[in-house]
Amino acid sequence: MARAVVTLPAQAKRGEIVEIKTLAQHPMETGFRRTQTGELIPRDIIRRFTCTYNGVEVYRADLHPAIAANPLIAFTTIATETGTLTFQWVGDNGYTVTEIAPIRVE
């Protein structure tokens, strides 16, 4: 059900800045919309996105209802050592998605 896609280069030179693009599947319901019968649709959004590189946090974003559905977050990090990047999205109603991507640094 809940899915996420992460794109980053599989290998990089030491010290190189790598671009990372992440996309999570989520409606990001704002909590301001109403159904046809006038009932308010409860808010259901992703609250926080974190990226950790071998256990060290390198990027964190706090999201609000003004982020579009299926949030795209693109950012950069420095390739320091071979290892794994862990991406985590945490949201309302127990939404948690974790993606792991390896990177090889020469």
Place this chain on the structure above:
Amino acid sequence: MTTRREFLVLTAALAVPAAAEAQVDPDLAANRRAAFQAALRKVVGDAKVQHGKVKLLLPPLIDNGNSVPLSVSVESPMTEADHVKAIHVLTEKNPLPDVVSVALGPRAGRASLATRVRLADTQTVTAIAQMSDGSLWSDSTEVVVTLSACLEEGLI
């Protein structure tokens, strides 16, 4: 028989109350402004925000406010001694002024952010960057939105 002139007078008379009804809560604009000021204070406190260093990119004319590409980049060497600590994006007229807050450090390599946002109205969008020395820099962009996000909320 209704003449053209009579018809115009009649429709004009009908149109005026309809336009008046379409006016929303007069406090709405003031409330939005107050919410924006409160959000801004939460981000910057009493510190002075300087213009520059930050570059906020948004399309100037937006057809669909539900998904607008937004990118922020900040001029910074991104070293341990001098880097960007946080980037905040705020809007003036969305129901909630906050859009996104990013925490980063020298490990990010470049101080940048790209995402897609919702915009409720033609308005000014502001990006604020907080540096490691505590100084604050900002950039604002005016955008025109033809189809608003959160249309269901009625007039904004």
